[in-house]
Amino acid sequence: RYVPTSKHDIREARQQKFGGNLSLSYADPVMLVRGWKHHLFDEWGRPYLDAYNNVPHVGHAHPRIQAVAADQLKRINSNTRYLHPAQTAFADKILSKLPDHLQVCYFVNSGTEANELALRLARAHTGAKGMVTPDHGYHGNTTGAVDISAYKFNKPGGVGQSDWVELVEIADDYRGSFGRDDPMRARKFADLVDPAIASLQRKGHGVAGFIAETFPSVGGQIIPPKGYLAAVYAKIRAAGGVCIADEVQTGLGRLGAYYFGFEFQEVLPDIVVMGKPIGNGHPLGVLVTTREIAASFDNGIEFFSTFGGSTLSCRIGHEVLQIVDDENLQDNARQIGGQLMAGLKTLQAKYDYVGDVRGMGLFLGVELIRSDGSEAPEICAYVKNRMRDHRILIGSEGPKDNVLKIRPPLTIEAEDAAMIIEVLDHILGEVA
Numbered sequence: 001r002y003v004p005t006s007k008h009d010i011r012e013a014r015q016q017k018f019g020g021n022l023s024l025s026y027a028d029p030v031m032l033v034r035g036w037k038h039h040l041f042d043e044w045g046r047p048y049l050d051a052y053n054n055v056p057h058v059g060h061a062h063p064r065i066q067a068v069a070a071d072q073l074k075r076i077n078s079n080t081r082y083l084h085p086a087q088t089a090f091a092d093k094i095l096s097k098l099p100d101h102l103q104v105c106y107f108v109n110s111g112t113e114a115n116e117l118a119l120r121l122a123r124a125h126t127g128a129k130g131m132v133t134p135d136h137g138y139h140g141n142t143t144g145a146v147d148i149s150a151y152k153f154n155k156p157g158g159v160g161q162s163d164w165v166e167l168v169e170i171a172d173d174y175r176g177s178f179g180r181d182d183p184m185r186a187r188k189f190a191d192l193v194d195p196a197i198a199s200l201q202r203k204g205h206g207v208a209g210f211i212a213e214t215f216p217s218v219g220g221q222i223i224p225p226k227g228y229l230a231a232v233y234a235k236i237r238a239a240g241g242v243c244i245a246d247e248v249q250t251g252l253g254r255l256g257a258y259y260f261g262f263e264f265q266e267v268l269p270d271i272v273v274m275g276k277p278i279g280n281g282h283p284l285g286v287l288v289t290t291r292e293i294a295a296s297f298d299n300g301i302e303f304f305s306t307f308g309g310s311t312l313s314c315r316i317g318h319e320v321l322q323i324v325d326d327e328n329l330q331d332n333a334r335q336i337g338g339q340l341m342a343g344l345k346t347l348q349a350k351y352d353y354v355g356d357v358r359g360m361g362l363f364l365g366v367e368l369i370r371s372d373g374s375e376a377p378e379i380c381a382y383v384k385n386r387m388r389d390h391r392i393l394i395g396s397e398g399p400k401d402n403v404l405k406i407r408p409p410l411t412i413e414a415e416d417a418a419m420i421i422e423v424l425d426h427i428l429g430e431v432a
């Protein structure tokens, strides 16, 4: 039987064998067959700089991850119904990174599953159903997770908004209702939660909780003003709800100055959700909560996930967190992120269509605009594709898809950052 191997044939086979909404990046897609740290290699062995993928948190093909996975697969890969030291060791390692009030871990297989579980925990603990969440958020691909993901349910073809969900304006102080020149903007954005709470109460759903990506990513790499979450959390708690921090994109040192985004916001979430980077590519999701919330969920119905918390997953997750520490990757994110931010600021000063540059550590966004200040998705698509021609992978985000997203593995080095800025400068020059 003919087995396709050329890029063209693989692309055709993919179109035949998979659903049409399985998206593919770039006008000229890349086929990648190997990775090393923050470098990727195509079928011809050509190198690409990976300035986009956050899943390979400690780098593609890390030898310590290879070794620990191989070692565990040689021994046993089994579920949580048997005792194993890897499970408690992984829990201890995660808990050592979190505030003291978060004491109970649940291991699942993805960020989606962890958010789905967060929804169940919030409802079990409060007895209420309603959820408040910022517009344009994304929390996963299952029925429940889509219901709290405006990015999915609010699109043409989406399932629409459930009446137990209340959306609040995303706290975007570049383009939103309250700008950076307004010192009260954090409070004003937070006040938008009041009518959302009132509406849920009026409809009889009550308030089970509030869920937000600590720094909204698909919303456009937004850094909500400091004080925003503290004010929101106070309102949600006063209404009886629990506060869920989705740290899937922001956690584990990416932000440089902070291990988790909620530290910047100076809040103590009731539930923290982790995913993507925590397995470095191995499917793994983690939820951590308080003893009280865990007790409410422990209501006689067994909680079990066949693969969640497997011996293999736990050893890989533990190794990822250990590598972040051993290789000082959080500090590298701070340093290289600072270098990138400085470079991007010079590009903003040079090109009118760079409207905003924002981010923290290696979580960065560049908002591209037209001369009238409106969103410029066409420039964004051009730049992203031209960067790919120069073999640098970046992404795009935002409700209008006009925000360049730079979010590399934490191993990225100074000369890579210099190359990103140099090539971006060249391509932005082409746009002019």
Ligand code: PMP
Pocket (backbone or CB within 6 Å): 110, 111, 112, 113, 115, 138, 139, 140, 141, 213, 217, 246, 247, 248, 249, 275, 276
């Ligand atoms: N939350 C956030 C903030 C995410 O970015 C994602 C994935 N993009 C998810 C949840 C869902 O995670 P997964 O795809 O692993 O289910």
